[in-house]
Amino acid sequence: MAVEQPRTAEVVVIGGGIVGVSTALQLAKRGIRDVVVVERKQLGAGATGKSGALVRCHYANVPEARLAFESLRIFRDWDNEIGAGSPGFDPVGFLRLVPPRDEPSLRANVAAQQAIGIETGVVTADELRAIEPLIQSDDLTVAAFEPNSGVADPNGALYGLAEAATALGVTILTETPATEIVTRGDRVTGVATPAGVISTGTVVLAAGAWSDQLLRPLGLDFGLVPVRTQVVIFRWPATVDQGRKHRVVVDSTRGSWFRPEGSAGTLVGLGSAARPTNPEEVDETIEPSAIARARGAMAHRFPGFAAATMRGGWAGTYMRSPDGHPIIDQVPSVPGLWVMTGDSGTSFKTAPAIGVCLAEWITDGAPKLVDLTPFRSARILDDQFWIDDNPYTDAADLTVSR
Ligand SMILES: Cc1cc2nc3c(=O)[nH]c(=O)nc-3n(C[C@H](O)[C@H](O)[C@H](O)COP(=O)(O)OP(=O)(O)OC[C@H]3O[C@@H](n4cnc5c(N)ncnc54)[C@H](O)[C@@H]3O)c2cc1C
DSSP, rough: OOOOOOBBBBBEEOOOSSSHHHHHHHHHHTTTOOEEEOSSSSOOSSHHHHHHEOOOOOOOOHHHHHHHHHHHHHEEEEEHHHHOOOOBBBBEEEEEEGGGGGGHHHHHHHHHHHTTTOEEEEEEHHHHHOOTTTOTTTTTEEEEEETEEEEEOOOHHHHHHHHHHHHHTOOOSOOOOOEEEEETTTTTEEEEEEEEEOSSOOOOEGGGGGGGHHHHHGGGOOOEEEEEEEEEEEEEEESSTTTTTOOOOEEEETTTEEEEETTTEEEEEEEGGGHHHHHHHHOOOOOOOHHHHHHHHHHHHOOOGOOOEEEEEEEEEEEOOOOOSOEEEEOSSSSSSEEEEEEEEEOTTHHHHHHHHHEEEEEEESOOOSSOGOTTHHHHTTTTOOSSOOOOOOTOOOOOTT
């Protein structure tokens, strides 16, 4: 039975991806029963449904590492934290590979992560071969290793969050596009959809690559760019042990990343193949050139997979911010409007904690779990772009795997 659109809500969340639904659940957990999520298509129609869902804590800055670390706790303790569905979290271990010139940055980032309690360490190229025997490491000096990080099922995680939210009274309206964030003066007063206006004083905009369409009419230009990226899946050849999953690898020597997919396959992501796009016209299929590039990157790092059989792939779209870091904020010029946008292809793993922080901010007046000050929108409007503590030399190229 179709759910009827309510006329009022305490909070309206725009976007049925992992950020929107995680936020809706956390609001309901804090006692707000009157939360409505509007989703233009179906749950997971945006980046979440297409995500590689690497779950690791390594970033070149502490604020994002904190969000990832707090989220990792939730992925690991899903039954107690969320209590519905399964995120399919598989702690196969995570390796961050960088070219030798980036060794000082890698060491500094690992030290900063250890200082906040993240289980991570620096390993040498020789140690790396023992940790992941399938890897070729001749061109490396060191890597970062997180033994308890891994991968998740992005759609499973989203559906679990939605089930938990619905059980607490959240209304999720699919096939319901928000056409306008309605304001009186500067203040938010509602969200318009083709079925009418939902009156509300509080809106959370989590519309991924489509956020700009609702921000621009409010006079907000955060310099956001929708970006299309591609992933390719390969079946392991018979010569490789079919019973052991390899570690998750982000390899910035070639702008690529690898995760085990299914029982005997590898999903290859190409950060360097990301291109600006129009999210209304996205082609979900992959290009032949992406297959060749993915195979090349995989054959370099996993020589045993060089002759693997290609089994498919897809393209997905996320929103890039000018400095490659998310904007998570109560927009000062529009009271009642919170945004999480510009995820830059890295916010599946951080979404559980982002949901907690946004819900704390809306109900208690400030986020408590993680300080969100570095994610403020004013940094973009004032041209004070985020610069990582210890950046990697390929940072401009790599957003998904950054
Ligand atoms: C191929 C790929 C691989 C990735 N790999 C990783 C990874 O390994 N690890 C990681 O952490 N991150 C990864 N990401 C990024 C991650 O998936 C995103 O950062 C995350 O899913 C963003 O979630 P979201 O809820 O903000 O946005 P989305 O999932 O894009 O959700 C936004 C939703 O809003 C809806 N919407 C848009 N406009 C409207 C409107 N007007 N009204 C109503 N609804 C609307 C859309 O239909 C969509 O469902 C990857 C992304 C891609 C594309």
